[in-house]
Structure formats: C-alpha cells, structure tokens
Amino acid sequence: MKFKNYLETIAGVSIYPLISLVIFVAFFVGLLWYVLRMGRQEVDAMKAVPLDDSVIKKTLLTILALLVVPSAFAQGTEVPTSYSDFLLYVVMFLLVCMILVLLVVLVQVIVLYQKITTKALPAEVQAESTPLFSPGWWRKFVGFSTPLSKEEKILLAGHEYDGIHELDNRMPPWLQFMFVGTVLFAITYGLYYHAFGFGDLQMEELNKELAMAEVQKKAYIEKMGAGINEENVTLLTEGALIKEGGVIFTEKCTACHAADGGGGVGPNLTDDYWLHGGDIKDVFKVIKYGVPEKGMISWEKQLPPQEMQKVASFILAELHGNKPMAPKAPQGELYETPADVPTNPVPQALEVAKQQ
Numbered sequence: 001m002k003f004k005n006y007l008e009t010i011a012g013v014s015i016y017p018l019i020s021l022v023i024f025v026a027f028f029v030g031l032l033w034y035v036l037r038m039g040r041q042e043v044d045a046m047k048a049v050p051l052d053d054s055v056i057k058k059t060l061l062t063i064l065a066l067l068v069v070p071s072a073f074a075q076g077t078e079v080p081t082s083y084s085d086f087l088l089y090v091v092m093f094l095l096v097c098m099i100l101v102l103l104v105v106l107v108q109v110i111v112l113y114q115k116i117t118t119k120a121l122p123a124e125v126q127a128e129s130t131p132l133f134s135p136g137w138w139r140k141f142v143g144f145s146t147p148l149s150k151e152e153k154i155l156l157a158g159h160e161y162d163g164i165h166e167l168d169n170r171m172p173p174w175l176q177f178m179f180v181g182t183v184l185f186a187i188t189y190g191l192y193y194h195a196f197g198f199g200d201l202q203m204e205e206l207n208k209e210l211a212m213a214e215v216q217k218k219a220y221i222e223k224m225g226a227g228i229n230e231e232n233v234t235l236l237t238e239g240a241l242i243k244e245g246g247v248i249f250t251e252k253c254t255a256c257h258a259a260d261g262g263g264g265v266g267p268n269l270t271d272d273y274w275l276h277g278g279d280i281k282d283v284f285k286v287i288k289y290g291v292p293e294k295g296m297i298s299w300e301k302q303l304p305p306q307e308m309q310k311v312a313s314f315i316l317a318e319l320h321g322n323k324p325m326a327p328k329a330p331q332g333e334l335y336e337t338p339a340d341v342p343t344n345p346v347p348q349a350l351e352v353a354k355q356q
Contacts, residue, residue, distance in 0.1 A: 025094050028101040035108050228305035230285040236313035245310030246318060252299070253311070261315065262324025265295060267331045269315050270322045278320075278335035283312040 151167060159166035171179075193199045200208065236242055250259065256266035267275055275294075276286050287308045290298035299308060 021091065021094050021098075025098050025101070028098060028105065032101050032104055035105065228309055230281050230288060233281055233284045233305075233309050233312070235280040235316060236310060237317070241310055242314050242317050245307075245312075245314030248303070248307055248311050249314055249319075252303075256295075258324065258326075260324040261319035261322060262326055263328030268324070268328040269319045270324050270327060271330050272320075272334055272336070273330035273332045274335045275332035278316075280312055280316060283315055284308055287312055 154168045156166045156168050193201060236245070249257075253266075256264055257269055258264050261269040263269065272278070274282070276282055276291070286296065287303075288298065288300045288305075290296045292298075303311070
C-alpha cells in the first residue's frame with residue numbers, strides 16, 4: 001500500500017503505462033519490419049538452425065509468451081476525466097495494432113515451422129506437401145491459378161469463336177468467399193431481426209431515436225429556458241436569481257429607466273402606475289416585444305427567456321415600491337399589486353447594482 005501511495009504522489013504517473021505500451025508496440029512493429037524484409041538467403045539460413053528438438057513445444061511457448069506479455073502492461077491507474085476518452089481511444093488503437101502485429105508474427109512462425117518440419121520429411125512427401133503460403137498463393141487467391149503457358153489444360157473443346165477460346169476457369173476464391181459470406185449474412189440477419197426479433201427493424205429504430213430526440217429536446221428547452229413565455233412566466237423568489245436580474249437591469253435598462261428605477265426616457269418603475277400592466281406576465285411581454293412607438297426596443301433576440309424573467313422579477317420584487325431620488329411623474333393606470341407578490345423596501349440587489 002505504501003508503494004501505491006508513493007506512485008500516486010508522482011506527477012503524471014498515469015502516462016507511464018501508456019509509454020510502456022507504446023514501447024511494446026514499437027518493438028513488435030520493428031520485429032514485423034525485420035521479418036518482412038528478410039530475403040531468401042536469410043530464410044534458408046534459418047532452416048539450418050537446429051530447432052528439431054522440441055520444436056512444437058518451443059513454438060507453443062513462443063506464441064504463449066506473445067499473447068501473455070501484453071497483459072503485464074494492463075495498469076489500473078486512474079486517468080483524469082479531462083483526457084480519459086482520448087487516452088482510451090489511443091490505447092484501443094494501440095491494442096488493435098498490437099493484435100494485428102501478433103497475428104502477422106504468428107503466421108510467420110507457422111510458415112517457418114512448416115518449412116522446418118517439411119525439410120525433415122522424405123523427398124517424396126516434400127514434393128506432395130504444399131506450404132501454407134506458396135510463392136503463387138496470391139495469384140491463386142485472386143483467381144489466376146493457371147499460368148498462361150498451361151492454359152491448354154483448361155480449354156473447352158468446341159468453344160471457339162473468331163479465334164477466341166473459352167477456358168474452364170474456376171470462380172476466384174475471393175468471389176467464393178464473398179458469395180458465401182453474403183449468404184451467411186442474409187441468414188443471420190433474417191434470424192436475428194425477423195425470426196427471433198432480437199434487433200429492432202428500421203422503423204422501430206427510427207421511432208426510438210425520435211422519442212429519444214424528443215426527450216433530449218425537452219431537456220434542452222428546460223435547461224435553456226426556451227419554454228418560458230408571456231403565458232407561463234412566473235415571478236422568481238430566489239435572491240440569487242433576482243440579483244442576476246439586477247445586474248442585467250444595470251447593464252441594459254438604466255440608460256432609460258435610471259439605476260434606481262425612477263425613470264428618465266422610460267417610465268417610472270417604482271410606483272403603482274403602469275402603461276401596459278404591472279403583472280409579471282405584462283412586464284415580461286413588454287421586455288420581450290418592446291414598445292417601438294414609445295422607444296422601447298425588443299429584447300427577444302438579445303436576451304434569452306430566463307434572463308428576461310430575471311429582469312422582470314427584479315423590477316417587481318426589488319424596484320417596485322422603492323423611493324427613487326428623482327422619480328418621474330406617474331404614467332398609465334393604477335395597478336394594485338396582489339398581496340402574494342413579495343416586495344422589498346430596501347432592495348439588496350439594487351444596492352449591489354448601484355455599487356457596480
């Protein structure tokens with residue numbers, strides 16, 4: 001446990017397992033490059049190496065070591081969340097590369113083992129045995145299994161037209177594999193989606209994605225406050241939110257309504273007289289759409305709904321009922337404030353706005 005605590009105190013300790021993995025992959029990439037660039041003379045020289053005693057045992061131990069050694073680098077070190085996803089993708093990419101390198105090395109080991117074991121067999125058996133990857137395996141794989149010099153063996157008698165002879169070539173292996181693969185895929189697809197119903201069909205998947213998108217949309221609207229409008233807006237009562245409304249009022253509204261709400265170009269916001277109604281919905285509507293004929297601009301495109309709600313709540317909860325230094329004469333009609341609307345004769349948010 002002490003050793004673990006010591007490791008945790010090392011700055012950037014989480015990067016060391018990744019460095020070890022990079023070194024490990026680099027080693028096998030170099031090994032792969034060495035194997036691929038080996039010439040025929042080097043391969044023939046390796047055939048003479050005395051590996052006949054316990055060849056199978058040594059080969060299995062080598063393969064086992066190649067598969068087991070990577071597990072030694074599986075560290076349980078915690079990675080900070082800021083770049084954990086990036087490290088995860090890097091590690092996964094390196095693991096895939098390492099697996100591919102191991103597969104290539106494994107194939108090379110099998111080929112080498114086959115060559116060594118074939119050499120120890122009698123000449124008759126060697127002539128009949130076919131190596132895993134013969135010199136012309138790629139030519140056979142793509143379909144050109146018969147050389148041009150031996151095409152007379154696959155000529156179809158009587159199939160000659162204008163000097164063009166028809167050959168009895170077999171279907172290329174890659175095309176056979178593709179055909180068989182499509183058949184197997186079709187059977188698996190039918191069983192998985194239609195027979196057993198394990199997977200969702202396209203319409204079902206679309207409906208689920210649309211439902212999920214609708215849930216995400218509602219969550220986004222609630223988070224951003226886009227669902228707030230003049231029909232459902234409510235008066236805020238939290239002091240922190242009202243204080244934020246006071247800051248917005250100071251930045252946007254004091255030029256016309258004064259810092260204490262006493263009015264100037266715009267009307268007095270502290271008395272009981274209102275031109276367009278003194279309810280929270282009325283104040284919100286005026287802030288949102290403005291009154292162009294009176295010089296009041298619309299803030300709909302400049303402030304999100306939740307900020308307009310904060311400003312309207314600040315006006316009613318903090319400015320209304322206050323005694324401004326130079327109040328403007330009342331305008332509009334008398335509006336009786338409901339008893340449940342909170343008012344603050346000494347507005348804390350207004351004091352903060354004045355200090356700013």
